[in-house]
Amino acid sequence: MNLLECSFCRKNKAFYVRSYEGIGLCHRCFKKNIEDRVRRTISKYKMLKPNDHVAVAVSGGKDSLSLLTILGKITKRFPKSRLTAVTVDEGITGYRDEAITIAKNHYKNRSINYAIVSFEDLFQIKLDQLVKEKRELSPCSYCGVLRRRAINLAAEKVGANVVATAHNLDDEVQTAMLNIVHGDVTRISRVEPVLEDPNRRFLRRVKPICEIPEKEVAMYAYESGIEFQKVPCPYMATSLRNDMRSMLNRMEVKHPGTKYTIFRSTEKLRSALKQYGGKTELKNCRYCGEPTTTDTCQVCKILKKAIP
């Protein structure tokens, strides 16, 4: 193979060598290939239907803005489908404000429908405050639970029937490995590319870029001229996820394809765990009425303790 030539079009120069497939890609074919792969992921996992109203969770980072761009292209072919960006302001001073400005500009320049909700409006507390008051868990643990709820509430508000989140391959693989490290293996069976309740008690959740490595999502954003927030969240350094991220990146460099192999391993484990563990019964939270597996949902557990 001539690495200077794109393996797809055989015409243009390759600007990127994809080690795990041993191919080179030119700018044009790279972008097209990423979009095709997302399309394949959506169809393989039956993520979307032609008349879906999709709420895309957008933080203003490379992953979510790339997802929004790709879904925009894909849904254009389906006249009955709709797309709305939903953005959550967690209340992280000096960080989230910048991301929201970037996201808003993105929406306005491209005439994308959007809604912005904030922790402060929904839960009467900012993340910065919550982190000061509660220290049992990492900031990411609190934020993850509340942000998920906020996205759901925003999606319901705009009338969407599906929530799309921008979890990439690296996120999914890190999460699976962390579940094992944390001893929470049953969670592996619940973290999947598409999650739907047959009784429709919660909105369908899909992860269309879950098979694209983080590095390639970032490249897609650059290649598409998307402006995105580059500063990492100030709370990120405190998380164990960082260790896992760097370990997996080192392995991927030494053994290209490792992340995909772990992703497939996780799928096999998920099948086994689902058969073994059976269905988790969904109840309604005694405080807010939202679906939960326990008596009180995680959101209410966090908020009851934070607000006197």
Next chain:
Amino acid sequence: MNLLECSFCRKNKAFYVRSYEGIGLCHRCFKKNIEDRVRRTISKYKMLKPNDHVAVAVSGGKDSLSLLTILGKITKRFPKSRLTAVTVDEGITGYRDEAITIAKNHYKNRSINYAIVSFEDLFQIKLDQLVKEKRELSPCSYCGVLRRRAINLAAEKVGANVVATAHNLDDEVQTAMLNIVHGDVTRISRVEPVLEDPNRRFLRRVKPICEIPEKEVAMYAYESGIEFQKVPCPYMATSLRNDMRSMLNRMEVKHPGTKYTIFRSTEKLRSALKQYGGKTELKNCRYCGEPTTTDTCQVCKILKKAIP
């Protein structure tokens, strides 16, 4: 808690702080505690019976010589039990010869029954030669398969009905994580603390120190005045296991108890995979007749290709 005082006897000074339990231990109580824990592991997994003849696989390193020492103390209480050390000479110049001298001295000074077998005698090839001729897999992959067979043959030769190997907590946790990284999740269900064939087509295999962290096994060896080989195997650097080892060690320092948590996760995954995957059918290898899951066993696959 006063960290200068042993948490067990409350008399002697603690020389070691066990972070994952938040306790301090004196020299005497540390040794006793390790032996008690091995006894508990043996009883929990029903590893040994009072009249077993146990072949202990001894390399000459800290793990196997500690295992031999602890099993010596445990089996002393059972007059009908027997213990024989079996040592394999893989044929690694400048490395294994030293280990064998150390092991032999250990046996002779303590009047322990032993048998030594070699790859050269059993398979007509040394590991050094094999590694030169075959390069598809890592040296550790070839060595692992052949050494396991060699230990079995030695154990049968001395008339043992059980094989005890010195896999410690770190080994087991690394192996489980590597199986996921390699995409070989069904293997998790086969790597367990005790492995027994109801039809007795192979010897029972037990891992009595699988719940003791590597660091504590090393400390036990030092505390017991055991002389052991300290040089690592010259082929070790080529293995992916090294990456996993250092990642897990970093995590354990930051979050004491991580290795135990992963060990428990593995147990849950194993139960799920066993129920899901069902039983693996054992056949007999068409070349050597030994039990195998495929038509030709791994040993014959390696040897057929290596020797013209």
